[in-house]
Amino acid sequence: MGPKFSTLDATVFGHLAQAMWTLPGTRPERLIKGELINLAMYCERIRRKFWPEWHHDDDNTIYESEESSEGSKTHTPLPDFSFYSRTETFDDEGAENSISRTPDTDFTGHSLFDSDVDMDDYIDHEQCK
Incomplete structure (x- = not known):
């Protein structure tokens, strides 16, 4: 260095x-x-x-x-800043959410699979060729 x-x-x-x-x-x-x-x-x-x-x-x-x-030179310990996590401080009130998240959905609840994409415009375009 x-x-x-x-x-x-x-x-x-x-x-x-x-x-x-x-x-x-x-x-x-x-x-x-x-x-x-x-x-x-x-x-x-x-x-x-x-x-x-x-x-x-x-x-x-x-x-x-x-x-x-x-x-x-002396042994000087660093101050303890008491690191903590806030993950357990939030209420679980939103647990009854109508959208259940799975690995196949994002945070909005929409599916991440390509088969769910609206392909109507693409199919119409292909038929015109």
Whole structure:
């Protein structure tokens, strides 16, 4: 990561982050954090720069500022922003909706199959040829 963040940085981070944080305990994670520590530190720098709220309970990395010296580096955990989901806060009053959604219908209730498209104009056009 140079002075400016590039698309290459984003691509590399996108691939390495999957192995580091979504696959805990796997061989790729152990390889990156064990033998390729420079890549792990690279990902940590990007994570801290762009997602400071990204918090791990087992996060014991050393956070440093640009002004900090070797002697002043301390273990500073990120604040817990208590992430939550609002999916359970909505009432199920609309459950009696007359349109039942299936994988074959979109949110409006219309079918997604081509056979349901009105083809009358197309057939009339073909007969005129």
